[in-house]
Amino acid sequence: MFKKIVIFGVGLIGGSFALAQKRSDMAAQIVGVGRTAAPLARAIELGIIDGASSADSAALAICLRDAELVLIAAPVAQTETILAAIAPHLRAGTIVTDAGSTKSDVVAAARRALGAKVAQFVPGHPIAGREQNGPEAALADLYVGKKVVLTPLPENAPADVVRVAAAWQQCGAIIQQLTPEQHDRVFASVSHLPHLLAYALVDDIARKPHADLLFQYAASGFRDFTRIAGSSPEMWRDIALANQAALLDELDAYMMQLAHLRSALANRDGGALEAVFANAQQARQRWGAAIEAAEKQQQEGGD
Amino acid sequence: MFKKIVIFGVGLIGGSFALAQKRSDMAAQIVGVGRTAAPLARAIELGIIDGASSADSAALAICLRDAELVLIAAPVAQTETILAAIAPHLRAGTIVTDAGSTKSDVVAAARRALGAKVAQFVPGHPIAGREQNGPEAALADLYVGKKVVLTPLPENAPADVVRVAAAWQQCGAIIQQLTPEQHDRVFASVSHLPHLLAYALVDDIARKPHADLLFQYAASGFRDFTRIAGSSPEMWRDIALANQAALLDELDAYMMQLAHLRSALANRDGGALEAVFANAQQARQRWGAAIEAAEKQQQEGGD
Numbered sequence: 001m002f003k004k005i006v007i008f009g010v011g012l013i014g015g016s017f018a019l020a021q022k023r024s025d026m027a028a029q030i031v032g033v034g035r036t037a038a039p040l041a042r043a044i045e046l047g048i049i050d051g052a053s054s055a056d057s058a059a060l061a062i063c064l065r066d067a068e069l070v071l072i073a074a075p076v077a078q079t080e081t082i083l084a085a086i087a088p089h090l091r092a093g094t095i096v097t098d099a100g101s102t103k104s105d106v107v108a109a110a111r112r113a114l115g116a117k118v119a120q121f122v123p124g125h126p127i128a129g130r131e132q133n134g135p136e137a138a139l140a141d142l143y144v145g146k147k148v149v150l151t152p153l154p155e156n157a158p159a160d161v162v163r164v165a166a167a168w169q170q171c172g173a174i175i176q177q178l179t180p181e182q183h184d185r186v187f188a189s190v191s192h193l194p195h196l197l198a199y200a201l202v203d204d205i206a207r208k209p210h211a212d213l214l215f216q217y218a219a220s221g222f223r224d225f226t227r228i229a230g231s232s233p234e235m236w237r238d239i240a241l242a243n244q245a246a247l248l249d250e251l252d253a254y255m256m257q258l259a260h261l262r263s264a265l266a267n268r269d270g271g272a273l274e275a276v277f278a279n280a281q282q283a284r285q286r287w288g289a290a291i292e293a294a295e296k297q298q299q300e301g302g303d
Numbered sequence: 304m305f306k307k308i309v310i311f312g313v314g315l316i317g318g319s320f321a322l323a324q325k326r327s328d329m330a331a332q333i334v335g336v337g338r339t340a341a342p343l344a345r346a347i348e349l350g351i352i353d354g355a356s357s358a359d360s361a362a363l364a365i366c367l368r369d370a371e372l373v374l375i376a377a378p379v380a381q382t383e384t385i386l387a388a389i390a391p392h393l394r395a396g397t398i399v400t401d402a403g404s405t406k407s408d409v410v411a412a413a414r415r416a417l418g419a420k421v422a423q424f425v426p427g428h429p430i431a432g433r434e435q436n437g438p439e440a441a442l443a444d445l446y447v448g449k450k451v452v453l454t455p456l457p458e459n460a461p462a463d464v465v466r467v468a469a470a471w472q473q474c475g476a477i478i479q480q481l482t483p484e485q486h487d488r489v490f491a492s493v494s495h496l497p498h499l500l501a502y503a504l505v506d507d508i509a510r511k512p513h514a515d516l517l518f519q520y521a522a523s524g525f526r527d528f529t530r531i532a533g534s535s536p537e538m539w540r541d542i543a544l545a546n547q548a549a550l551l552d553e554l555d556a557y558m559m560q561l562a563h564l565r566s567a568l569a570n571r572d573g574g575a576l577e578a579v580f581a582n583a584q585q586a587r588q589r590w591g592a593a594i595e596a597a598e599k600q601q602q603e604g605g606d
Contacts, residue, residue: 127522147520176520189508190521194528196564197500199583204560205492206586215590217450217479218493219430223594224527225497229587233580237573244568251565255558257507261499262554265547270540277536280502283509284532287518291526 001166002028002068006053008082010034010043012130013099014073015138018048020171023140031063034074043135055085064089069167072098077238079106083113083121090114096121097164101187101235102242103151103180119155122164123180124148125187126173133232144172145298151180188246193254195236196247198229304469305331305371309356311385313337313346315433316402317376318441321351323474326443334366337377346438358388367392372400372470379403380541386416386424393417399424400467404490404538405545406454406483422458425467426483427451428490429476436535447475448601454483491549496557498539499550501532 005021007014010032018030032040032049040052053063064070064086072082079100090096096114100106103123110121128146130137148168152161165175178186205214240247257276264272308324310317313335321333335343335352343355356366367373367389375385382403393399399417403409406426413424431449433440451471455464468478481489508517543550560579567575 127520129524147522149520182516186517186520189511189517190525194504194525197504197561198528199580200560200564201497201500201557202583202587203579204557206582208492211586213485214489214492215586215593217430217452217489218590219450221432221531222493222497223591224530225501226587227527228524229580229583230591231584233577233584236580237577240568240576241571241573244571248565248568251561251568254504254507255561255565257503258500258554258558258561261503262551262558265543265551265554268544268547270544273543274536274540276506277502277532277539279509280505280532281534281536283514283518284505284529287521288526288533290518 001026001163001170004029004031004067005069005071005167006031006033006063006067007049008033008055008070008072008078009074010039010049010135010138011073012133012137012142013126013128014071015043015046015048015135016128016140016142017071017073017099017126017167017171018043019138019140020143021167022047024170028068031067033060033063039135043138046135046138048135048138055082057085057088060086061089064091064094067091067094069164070094070096072096072100075235075238076100076102076106076242080109080113083110087114087117090117090120092120094120095160095163097124099124099126100242101125101191101239103149103183105242107151107153107180118153119157120160121153122156122161123151123153124164124168125151125183126168128173141172143168145295146173147176148173149176149178149183151178151183184243184246185249188243188250192236192239192243192247193250195228195231196240196251197254198226199233199236202226202229304329304466304473307332307334307370308372308374308470309334309336309366309370310352311336311358311373311375311381312377313342313352313438313441314376315436315440315445316429316431317374318346318349318351318438319431319443319445320374320376320402320429320470320474321346322441322443323446324470325350327473331371334370336363336366342438346441349438349441351438351441358385360388360391363389364392367394367397370394370397372398372467375399375401375403378538378541379405379409379545382409383412383416386413390417390420393420393423395423397423398463398466400427402427402429403545404428404494404542406452406486408545410454410456410483421456422460423463424456425459425464426454426456427467427471428454428486429471431476444475446471448598449476450479451476452479452481452486454481454486487546487549488552491546491553495539495542495546495550496553498531498534499543499554500557501529502536502539505529505532 005028030049031051033053034040043049053059126148308331333352334354336356337343346352356362429451
């Protein structure tokens with residue numbers, strides 16, 4: 001489908017995309033680009049990429065000459081630098097996409113870095129992850145059954161959006177479309193805020209003088225609740241800053257909710273507590289059942 | 304060890320205790336007591352208990368005549384009523400214990416209900432649970448490798464505390480001791496607050512007009528974070544009210560932590576965000592590694 005794919009960042013996200021592409025009958029040539037040589041060498045060893053290129057301008061000029069697709073899967077704070085570096089070498093037929101966890105800021109960066117060539121940039125966000133990272137963590141089936149959200153720009157050629165969607169579908173992913181603003185509000189709510197809340201709880205406990213005693217009694221509920229607090233602090237700092245406005249809105253709504261619960265608890269208003277708990281339980285059970293049904297259907301479909 | 308054990312509440316907690324006792328070479332006779340007949344009949348069918356008794360005074364008088372251990376594993380809000388019902392029939396040689404998730408309120412209830420006989424009451428809290436409930440959910444190995452916290456009273460005979468500990472150890476549990484106040488502060492921090500926070504988030508999202516869109520994009524991080532929001536609203540309402548003072552303290556500390564993070568985010572202070580996230584990540588990873596090592600050791604020990 002694509003003859004040559006250039007991937008910035010050959011860790012979990014970029015590497016898994018590469019491995020999934022390689023399973024195709026007409027696999028593209030895949031070239032990795034990165035700031036440091038070691039992960040690229042490791043990705044070649046692991047059969048994730050066919051070749052590697054340094055990120056300097058002369059090397060990029062050669063590397064991008066016949067590239068049909070460029071995937072930016074580096075930390076989201078590097079997106080603008082990478083787009084600016086490729087801009088002068090970007091030929092008309094090349095499509096660029098990304099895998100960043102926030103989209104409004106990426107689109108703004110792309111407009112600044114690419115100018116008129118922003119029409120060639122189709123923003124995307126694969127909703128998949130693991131706690132591990134680096135080329136070793138890459139999996140050919142990471143995206144199977146997972147959602148990939150594309151947030152196309154008015155400037156994009158519809159055919160380019162279709163081709164990016166097809167590349168992700170080839171990885172087994174399900175394609176969804178949102179505007180960049182919708183995307184950022186949705187993920188502030190169901191992903192960015194929960195990460196912030198989990199970090200906040202673990203830090204709060206860890207700073208107490210009797211933290212060791214507390215952790216000693218933490219059990220399976222605590223383990224699940226705080227699992228996302230094991231994620232990369234740098235990555236989530238960048239995501240929080242990149243999605244500042246939407247995350248502040250969600251955080252404010254949540255703090256009002258806590259103030260409401262605090263007042264119910266202080267007044268021993270069991271009815272008010274139970275109303276919140278019961279509504280949450282019903283919603284969580286409904287959602288959990290829907291997710292399980294979808295997973296089951298997918299497994300049966302895959303047999 | 305005990306010739307006859309009487310259990311109030313033959314659901315997950317009481318039923319699992321009964322099944323574990325039955326694996327012993329010298330298994331006690333186990334009698335279930337409950338407010339309704341159906342779960343007791345089911346527990347007999349499932350081989351969890353040997354017999355059942357109604358909770359009326361005449362029946363309790365007979366049932367408790369030769370009981371050596373009474374375990375109260377009913378919802379914690381019923382503890383005082385149950386203790387008051389058994390008080391007139393409690394013989395000197397009988398030990399009473401419980402499985403409630405809060406302890407200061409249970410101890411206060413026991414003092415009111417039992418008077419001088421409170422010396423026979425050894426409060427306890429097994430740290431084990433599943434999302435299912437009822438006799439069908441009971442498992443003989445539910446407590447294997449799990450902690451059981453005893454919070455003995457100054458009035459307790461040390462030999463009675465040892466006998467209650469031994470009964471739980473026979474279920475495979477690891478015994479810890481705390482004062483009731485320590486217990487309640489610890490669990491407010493690592494269990495009750497996380498439950499309240501997870502309920503608050505799911506309720507917050509479920510009440511938004513675009514809740515369906517939001518849930519559609521919730522992924523595995525959200526699933527883990529909110530799993531405890533699937534728990535029983537009545538049970539957690541009762542726990543929150545029973546542990547009001549300690550939970551309010553923890554909630555206030557957490558709300559201050561969120562206010563700190565909100566201000567860092569509003570000021571785009573990436574360093575302050577990262578400091579909290581990184582401290583949390585390190586603490587979470589250290590704790591996770593310790594838990595995994597303990598589980599591994601336990602599995603090897605069990606082979």
